[in-house]
Amino acid sequence: MKKKFFNANIYRNDTASEIMVDNGRIIQIETNLPKCVEEIDLQDKLVLPPYVDPHLHLDYVYTLSELGQEGAGSGTLFEAIELWPKFKETLTVESVRRLAMKGIKDEVSQGVQHIRTHIDVTDPNFTALKAMLEIKEDLKETVDIQIVAFPQQGMYMYKGGRDLVEEALKMGADVVGGIPHYEPAREFGDKSVHDIVNLALKYDKMIDVHCDETDDTHSRFVELLNALVLMEDYGTRTTASHTCSFGSADNSYAFRMMDLFQKSKMNFISCPTENAYLQGRQDTYPKRRGLTRVKEFKESGINVAFAQDSINDPWYPMGNGNMMNILDNGIHLAQTMSPEEIKTSFDLITYNGARCLNIQESYGLEVGKSANFIVLNESSVYESIRKRVDVLASVRNGDFLFRHKEMAYDIPLNL
Known part of the structure; x- marks a missing residue:
């Protein structure tokens, strides 16, 4: 049955205010569309494609409070x-599943419909991986989840880590991960980057590397990663996450x-709140912000997401x-709040993240794509x-995952 969502302010579309949906897909985006049996008034609110969280550790969520332990004292x-x-040591498939579901609910209830999660293998x-493979299948009608085979303790720092990553790919992980800056020496960091690319090519998987998450300017594994995927024409399927040292x-x-990133078309992800904290x-002062060069990437046409x-x-x-x-923290830290930059700021948590996940062909507010979108409590x-x-x-697919009453901002004050 066709339905029409009307009276919408559609992000990056100044000409249309109505979305017509049939069988879960967008069939028209126009103004003054024909009447439908079901019509939903979006009350002049801003409509975006769903939020994308392209980097999340769902096997870690709430472990700090759950286990009653303290985090890193040094931060x-x-x-x-x-x-x-x-x-x-304390994790079970059941405990991972329970806490991961809690984290997913946090995100989905706030507009996220696409998650890429790094799972420690x-x-x-494979306790966490088994749990996440189950969750991915169980929740596929609600949220799309990509799983990264991530060697948190290193491919070589952890004995047999490289082989565990390969086995995780065989089990169904979608993306090859790595952490070269944590390996015991530069030689092994370099070796792990070669392994990551080779495994991706062997199993036809995407790549997402925890890359240079350090203030050490000598950590330049992003250079090697970019070179390898540039030569293999694999940049659009590759993401370098964090790259904090590049900001220094x-x-x-x-x-x-x-210039080389532009040639490879490799993607980047910055985690503003966490890296500002870590x-x-x-440093004493001046004190670094922890971000990669978000502003320069945007100006150079290099894809970067938060x-x-x-x-x-x-x-x-x-x-x-x-x-x-x-988003709010990221645009402050990256100093990207000029009038022109604000106009497209939501790209950092929508379209740009979709490119990192390689779902851009099916993602977005366009005719023929799934009717997936969110409605914000403002008009602009x-x-x-x-x-x-x-x-x-x-x-999602034309049906509400959730719908709240409008929150009032014009509250009378007795002054």
Whole structure:
């Protein structure tokens, strides 16, 4: 049955205000469309494609509070990694599933419909991976989940880590992951990057590497990753996550590399809140922000997206799956709030993330695509971001996943 959503302010579309849906797909986006049996008034609110969280650790969510333990006292990435095995010992398929479902509910209830999750496979029992493969299938009508085979303790730092990544790919993981800056020496970091690309080619998988998540400007694994995928013409299927050290690199090196990034078309993900918390820990002042060069990437046409990364785990005690909060922090830290930049800021948590996940052919508010979108509690992009508004409704395949009453902002004050 056809239905029409009308009176909408559609993101990046100044000419249409109505969306007609049939059998879960968008069949028209126009104004003054024909009457339908079912018509939904969107009350002049801003309509976006669903939020995308392209980097989340669903096997870690809520482990900090759940186990009643403290996180890294130093607040550093490397201490948190060292603490993780103690947490991992207590995990079961059931516990991972229960907490991951809680994290997914956090995100979906706030407008996310696409998640890429990094699952630790440096575990011969594949406890977390088994749980996540089940969840992915169980929730496919509600949220799309991509699973990264991620060796949290390293392909070589953890004995047999490389083979565990390969086995995880055979079991059904969608993406090859890695963490070259955590390997015991540069030689092994380089070797892991070669392994990542070779495994992706062998199994026809995408790539998403925790790459140079450090303030150390000598950490330049992104250069090797980019070179390999450039030569294999695999850049559009590759993502470098974090690349914090690139935010500290000198301009001569950075701009030479950005020219190569443009050639490879590799994607980047920045995790603003988490890396602002973790990085710069050894700095006094000036103190680094922890972000990669988001502003320069955008200006150079290099795809970059924002992500949550963690929710209440040993790395990051905060987080709640609210992508508006991630966007707000990210554009502040990256200093991307000119009038022109604000107009397309939502790309950082929608379209750009979709490109990282390689779902851009099916994602977005266009005729022929699935009728998946969210409705924000404001009418304009600027006011939505300024007020950090909530998601009023999330629509998937033309049906509501949820729908809230409008939140009132014009509250009379007795002054």
